[in-house]
Every structure is written in structure tokens, then in C-alpha cells.
Amino acid sequence: MEALDSLFHGFGVLLTFHNMVLMLIGICLGILVGVLPGLGGPNGVAILLPLTFTMDPTSAIVLLSCIYWGALFGGAITSILFNIPGEAWSVATTFDGYPMAQKGEAAEALTAAFTASFVGSIVAVMLITFLAPWIASFALRFGPPEFFAVYMLTFCSFVGLGKEARHKIVISLTIGFLLAAVGMDTVSGELRMTFGSVELLRGFDFLVAVIGLFGISEILLAMEEHLAFKGQEAKIRFTVVWRTWMTLPRYWMTLLRSSAIGCWLGVTPGGAIAASFMGYNLAKRFSRDGASFGKGKIEGVLAPETAAHAAGTSALLPMLALGIPGSGTAAVLLGGLMVWGLQPGPLLFVEQKDFVWGLIASMYLGNIAGLIIVLATVPLFASVLRVPFATIAPMIIVSCAVGAFAVQNAMFDIWLMLGFGIVGYVFKKIGIPLAPMTLALVLGDKAEDAFRQSMIGLDGGLGIFWSNKLVGTISTLALIMLFWPLIGKAIDMIRGSGRSAPGAASSGSSRP
Amino acid sequence: MSDDPNVGVDPALVSTRSVEVVVMALLLGVAVFLGWDNLRIGAGWAPDGPQAGYFPFYLSVLLGGASVVGIVSALRHPDLKDEIFVGRSAFGRVLRVFIPTILFVFLVQVIGLYVASFIFVALFMIVIGKLSPWKSVLTGLIFSALMFYVFDVQFNVLLPKGPLEAAFGF
Incomplete structure (x- = not known):
């Protein structure tokens, strides 16, 4: 019950007028970010990070995490009304959400999506509340070898569980690591790798990379695909909300299943995207009339939204407890911690109680406030999309440039951002995932430090990573994750399988 | 991207396979170059642990290996040859946003961010969006003023400024 006490303490920290206003601003900005093409969770947070440099860390994280919640909510609006997923994790929501809107049930679909998101988040936040302090206190015993093993576990699960071709994930990871290593060796x-350039001496800032990779490249993609926003009308009346809510208890199994999937995939770095597809596929498989999925079935909206939100939220668990982000946006938030002068890792729970519990409390309040705000303001945000793209695009580009410049007050960073924009555009089109690169860029230095600290005085043997039970278990787990596809195949072979898993195969492309 | 209705009418500029092979080859080049540079500063083992180039050197090796796999698998993949990376008119649209962006960044360097973003937003709306001039100019003005208020006045984030701001004493 210690967690509950701390949580109430967190609410105490949070409930100031200043923080509440920031929370509302954050949620509105977040919904906007989620709705607009070219702005998403990671780079929305990255662009606004410079604004928080002068704030105190708790207010800053409340603002930024609320942008994150808002973005998660906002993605559903465009999926359902316009059949355009604002975020990759909302792709699965379009399958049934848009048909529902076409049938004139847009309000029902939106209510279902937002409520499902809310349920998913709350389940994940409860998980964080009770599990994170425990994991953190456990991780206090970690030394450099253990930390390096955990980093390895993170990166190996990316390679082993990712949907993209393995070599492309490896490319993305190694580029991230190499970029992180540029500059002065700590x-x-x-x-290292500065080639006499003064600009490269500072190294690559991951915020600049994120803004270019996700922001600029999205604008280029949106322009190329010639998006035309012809959407359904959105007005949500309270009676419809109430009626939809009354039907939801019937789908408790779907909600529960999707929450569990989301929490699991969010903690392991598989991310919200995979979770939303898996939630959808499983709901379809277990439903009594799975055949009517895709034609506007409310379960088809509930399942992916719950899973995506649960995953997006639980991605913050490893970030808080271990200092290892479970998603791109969590990686940006982690970068924020370092900017504000906090040391991410298990010690956070001991040294920065106000900060951690303020953040966790804000997850509860932020999601409740988010649900109310998003239900009330859907028509407003939907009308944003009717503004011509030629008006929005230059504004987003200017915001990206501001974000990139403000990180270190360097003009060079704006050019760098453009470079990353081209890289992101090409990589997205040939299927090289960008999230592993972001994560490696943030964690690269820490992973290398952990590796070198564990290796001090040793002559190159890797035995240290199997020197005791704890580190040995994590290292072995990392290897299992890395070779998971092979192991999975082997298990199938042993079973003499004629029956391959359906559903898993259809989760294919997630390109928005 | 087969569900894109433009694909049918838009002749291909370049196939996905060619782009993939070129990108992988470039990455291989980068990997060799970086690997060599790290070897230069020492990628071996000093008495106190790994040398500075150790970690990045092996990362370069991994990157190189993965890009070789990438080249081979792109060449062996028959479907990729017919897959369109980008069509002619689609690429035109990409350039129509990218070239103005480059010009904008140049302008930022010369006359500061606020004036540059006013010009960028207004001109982009008029030329690319073919929207009415007075609306565009007004939007640009409001946007720049808002940016100035938020960043400079409210949050004290220093952004590049030029002669105009100086004339007003900022």
C-alpha cells in the first residue's frame, strides 16, 4: 500500500492551478498534434521540449506527457472521420471506424474509440503505479553489466519481435548507435568520427534527429500522397455518448484482452503499432461473428484503440523504472529528463519522488481530462483538417525548424533536420523502421558506458555478462529474443505443425 | 502502397528496388568509411578496457554486414523491381514542398526566423496553395506574430532575429 500513499502524495504535487492549466494546454496541443499529418507523438513532444527548459521538471513532464495522451486520443479522430490514420497505431482503427462513420455512426465510433483509449490507459497506469516502484527497487542492485544486459535485451527484442526485415532493423539500430557515438568520447x-568539423564536435542531438525523421519526412510523404481531407461530419451529442457507454460492458472481454496485449507489448519494445493490430486480430478471431469485422463493427474500434493506448502508456513503465524507453515518444521524454537535469534510472524513484509520483498522478488525471476534452471538442479539431494543407504545411515546417534550432541555438541543426527529413522519407518508403534508430540514439552513450564500465580491467572476454544469476538470466533472455523468429520456427517444426497461426499473418504492413 | 489511386496514372520515376540497392550501397560505403576511421583511433583493447574506437568499429561492421544482406535481398526480390518508389508527379509534389523549405532555411539565416516564416507561410499559400493573397498575407502575419509572442515574449526562447526585429528594439 506504499504505492497508494505515494500516489496520493503525487496528486498533492499535481493539484496546483499552474499544473492543471498546463495539463489542459498539453492535452489540447496533443490532440492537435495527433490530428495534423506530419506531427505525431514523438516530434510533437520534441518540438515543444525547448519551451520547457526553464520550467521546473514536474510541470514540464506534466505538459509533455499530456501532449502524449492528447496525441494518442487525436489519432483516432482522423482515422474514423477521414479514413486517414494520424498515427501509425491508429491504422487498425480505420478498419471499422471509417465504415461506422460512413453509416452515420461517427459519434458512436468516436465515443467508443475515446472510451476504449481511456480504459486501456487506465489499466496501464495502474500497472505502472504498482509495478514500477517494485521494478525500480529491484533494479537498484544493478551494476554496469546488468544495465548493459538490459539494454541488449531492449535492442534484441526490437530485432527479434519487429515486423520489418531483420537486416533493416539492424541497420536502423546501428545507425542510431553510430550517430550517438559521434563527438567526444566520454x-x-x-x-570520434568528427573529421575535423567543429559542428560535429557537439555530436548529433537526438531531438533534431526526431524532428527531422518524423516531422519533415511526414510532411514530404503527406504532400506526395496528395492527401485530400473529405471527411464525415462530427457532432457528438451527450445522449449518443450515454447510449454507447451503456453498450460497452458487453464487450468487457475485448477490452480486457486488448488491455493485456497492450500492456505486454508496450513494456517490451514492440510498441503501440503492433499492439493495435494484434488487439484487432484477436478480437476478430474470438468474436462470434468475426466475418462482419471491417464493415463497421464497434468491437473493431474498441479492440485496437484499447491496445494502442495501453501500449503507449505502459511504454513509460521501463522508462521510469529502468531509464529505458519502450517507444519513440518515451525516448523523447527520457531525453527531456536529461535536459532538465534528472538522471533517468531506478534512482529516480528514490531521489525524485515528487517528480515521479506527480507524473504518475498526471497520467490518471490527464486521461480523465483528455476523455472529457476530446469528447467535447471533436468538431473543432475535425474542422482543423478542413483547413487547406498548403496553410498547415509551412506552419508545421516552421515549428519543426524552431524546435530543432532551440535545442542548442545552432543554425547547423536546422540544416541537419532537413537532412534527417530526407533520410526519414527514404527510409520510410523502403521499410527501414525509424523507432529503433531513435532509441539507439538516446541510449547509445549510456549503453556504451555500461559496456565499457563492465569491461574495465578485463581482456575482452564476455564472461562478465554471465558472471552471476541475475545478469546471466537477462543476457540469456536477450539472446532468446534476438533469435526468437528462429526459435518460434523450431517449436513449430517440433510440433509437426500443419496449422500455422492465423491472424498473425494478416497483421502485415503498418505503413500509414 | 497499392491502394493509392494515383499509382495507376503516375509513371514511375524510379523503382523501389533501385532505391533500396542505392541506399544499401551508400550505407555500406558509410560503414567502411566509419570503420576505417575508428580503426585509425584504435579499436583494440587497452590495458584498462576497450579503446575509444572499439564500440563504433564493431557497429560499423554490423552496419556493413546488414547493408550487404540488404543489397542481396533487394536484388533477389522480384516484386520490388515493379514496385514504384515514387511517381513523376508525386515527386514533383514532394519537390514543391522541399525546395521552398530549403529557401526558407536560407532566409532564416539572412533575415531571422520571424520575418522568414511570414514570407514562407504567405508565399507558400499563394504560390503552392493558390489561395487568395490577402488571406495568405494575413495568415502569415498572424502566425509570425503569434510565434514571436509565444517564444520571445512568453518563454524567452531566443530564435534567430534579423534587422526588422532590431529596428523595433528586440
Whole structure:
């Protein structure tokens, strides 16, 4: 019950007028970010990060995490009304959400989506409340080898569980690591890969990379695909909300299943995207009339939204407890922690109680406030999309440039952002995932430090990573994750399978 | 991207396979170059642990290996040859947003961010969006003023400024 006490303490920290206003602003900005093409969770947070440099860390994280919740809510609006997923994790929501809107049930679909998101988040936040302090206190015993093993576990699960081709994930990861290594070596003080350039001396800032990779490239993609927003009308009356809510208890199994999937995939770095597809496919499989999925079935909206939100929220669990983000946006938030002068990792729960519990409390309040705001303001945000793209595009580009510049007050970073924009555009089109790169860029230095600290005085043997039970278990788990596809195949072979898993195969492409 | 209605009428500029092979080859080049640079500063084992180039060197090796796999698998994949990376008119649209963006960044360097973003937003709306001039100019003005208020006045984030701001004493 210690967690509950801390949680109430967190609410105490949170409930100031200043923080509540920031929370509302954050949610509205977040919904906007989620609705607009070219702005998403990660780069929306990255662009606004410079604004928080002068705030105190708790207010800053409340603002930024609320942008994150808002973005999660906002993605559903465009999926359902316009058949255009604002975020990759909303792709599965379009399958049934848009048909529902076409049938004139847009209000029902939106209510279902928002409520499902809310349920998913709350389940995940409860998980964080009770599990994170425990994991953090456990992780206090970790030394450099354990931490390096956990980093390895993170990166190996990316390779092993990712949907993209393995070599492309490896490429993305190694590029991220290499970019992180540019600049001065923290251990020896030597310059690495700077080639005599003064600008490269500072190294690559991951915020600049995120803004370019996700922001600029999305604008280019949106322009190329020539998006035309012809959507359904959106007005939500309270009676419809009430009626929809009354039907929801019937789908408790779907909600529960999707929440569980989401929590699991969010904690392991598979992310919200995979979770939403898996939630949808499983709901379809277990439903009594799975055949009517895709034609506007409310379960088809509930399942992916619950899973995506649960995953998006629980991605913050490893970030808080271990200092390892479970998603791109969590990676940006982690970067924020470092900017505000906090040291991410298990010690956070000991040294920064106000901050951690304020954040966790804001997850509860933020989601409740988010649900109310989003239900009330859907018509407003839907009308944003009717503004011509030629008006929105330059504004987004300017915002990206501001975000990139403000990180270090460097003009060079704006050019770098454009470069990353081209890289992101090409990589997205040839199927190289960007999230692993972001994560490696944030964690690269820490992973390398952990590796080198564990290796001090050793002559290159890797035995240290199996030197005791704890680190050995994590390292072995990492290897299992890395070779998971092979292991999975082997298990199937042993079973002499004629029956391959359906559903898993259809989760295919998630390109928005 | 087969569900894109433009694909049918838009002749291909370049196939996905060619782009993939070129990108992988470039990455291989980068990997060799970086690997060599790290070897130069020492990728071996010093008495106190790994040298500065150790970690990045092996990452370069991994990157190189993965890009070789990428080249081979792109060449062996028959479907990719017919897959359109980008069509002619689609690429035109991409350039129509990218080239103005480059010009905008140049302008930022010369006359500061606020004036540049006014010009960028207004001109983009008029030229690319073919929207009415007075609406565009007004939108640009409001947007720039709002940016100035939020960043400079409210949050004290220093952004590049030029002669106009100086004339007003900021």
C-alpha cells in the first residue's frame, strides 16, 4: 500500500492551478498534434521540449506527457472521420471506424474509440503505479553489466519481435548507435568520427534527429500522397455518448484482452503499432461473428484503440523504472529528463519522488481530462483538417525548424533536420523502421558506458555478462529474443505443425 | 502502397528496388568509411578496457554486414523491381514542398526566423496553395506574430532575429 500513499502524495504535487492549466494546454496541443499529418507523438513532444527548459521538471513532464495522451486520443479522430490514420497505431482503427462513420455512426465510433483509449490507459497506469516502484527497487542492485544486459535485451527484442526485415532493423539500430557515438568520447576524451568539423564536435542531438525523421519526412510523404481531407461530419451529442457507454460492458472481454496485449507489448519494445493490430486480430478471431469485422463493427474500434493506448502508456513503465524507453515518444521524454537535469534510472524513484509520483498522478488525471476534452471538442479539431494543407504545411515546417534550432541555438541543426527529413522519407518508403534508430540514439552513450564500465580491467572476454544469476538470466533472455523468429520456427517444426497461426499473418504492413 | 489511386496514372520515376540497392550501397560505403576511421583511433583493447574506437568499429561492421544482406535481398526480390518508389508527379509534389523549405532555411539565416516564416507561410499559400493573397498575407502575419509572442515574449526562447526585429528594439 506504499504505492497508494505515494500516489496520493503525487496528486498533492499535481493539484496546483499552474499544473492543471498546463495539463489542459498539453492535452489540447496533443490532440492537435495527433490530428495534423506530419506531427505525431514523438516530434510533437520534441518540438515543444525547448519551451520547457526553464520550467521546473514536474510541470514540464506534466505538459509533455499530456501532449502524449492528447496525441494518442487525436489519432483516432482522423482515422474514423477521414479514413486517414494520424498515427501509425491508429491504422487498425480505420478498419471499422471509417465504415461506422460512413453509416452515420461517427459519434458512436468516436465515443467508443475515446472510451476504449481511456480504459486501456487506465489499466496501464495502474500497472505502472504498482509495478514500477517494485521494478525500480529491484533494479537498484544493478551494476554496469546488468544495465548493459538490459539494454541488449531492449535492442534484441526490437530485432527479434519487429515486423520489418531483420537486416533493416539492424541497420536502423546501428545507425542510431553510430550517430550517438559521434563527438567526444566520454571515457577517453578522444574525438570520434568528427573529421575535423567543429559542428560535429557537439555530436548529433537526438531531438533534431526526431524532428527531422518524423516531422519533415511526414510532411514530404503527406504532400506526395496528395492527401485530400473529405471527411464525415462530427457532432457528438451527450445522449449518443450515454447510449454507447451503456453498450460497452458487453464487450468487457475485448477490452480486457486488448488491455493485456497492450500492456505486454508496450513494456517490451514492440510498441503501440503492433499492439493495435494484434488487439484487432484477436478480437476478430474470438468474436462470434468475426466475418462482419471491417464493415463497421464497434468491437473493431474498441479492440485496437484499447491496445494502442495501453501500449503507449505502459511504454513509460521501463522508462521510469529502468531509464529505458519502450517507444519513440518515451525516448523523447527520457531525453527531456536529461535536459532538465534528472538522471533517468531506478534512482529516480528514490531521489525524485515528487517528480515521479506527480507524473504518475498526471497520467490518471490527464486521461480523465483528455476523455472529457476530446469528447467535447471533436468538431473543432475535425474542422482543423478542413483547413487547406498548403496553410498547415509551412506552419508545421516552421515549428519543426524552431524546435530543432532551440535545442542548442545552432543554425547547423536546422540544416541537419532537413537532412534527417530526407533520410526519414527514404527510409520510410523502403521499410527501414525509424523507432529503433531513435532509441539507439538516446541510449547509445549510456549503453556504451555500461559496456565499457563492465569491461574495465578485463581482456575482452564476455564472461562478465554471465558472471552471476541475475545478469546471466537477462543476457540469456536477450539472446532468446534476438533469435526468437528462429526459435518460434523450431517449436513449430517440433510440433509437426500443419496449422500455422492465423491472424498473425494478416497483421502485415503498418505503413500509414 | 497499392491502394493509392494515383499509382495507376503516375509513371514511375524510379523503382523501389533501385532505391533500396542505392541506399544499401551508400550505407555500406558509410560503414567502411566509419570503420576505417575508428580503426585509425584504435579499436583494440587497452590495458584498462576497450579503446575509444572499439564500440563504433564493431557497429560499423554490423552496419556493413546488414547493408550487404540488404543489397542481396533487394536484388533477389522480384516484386520490388515493379514496385514504384515514387511517381513523376508525386515527386514533383514532394519537390514543391522541399525546395521552398530549403529557401526558407536560407532566409532564416539572412533575415531571422520571424520575418522568414511570414514570407514562407504567405508565399507558400499563394504560390503552392493558390489561395487568395490577402488571406495568405494575413495568415502569415498572424502566425509570425503569434510565434514571436509565444517564444520571445512568453518563454524567452531566443530564435534567430534579423534587422526588422532590431529596428523595433528586440
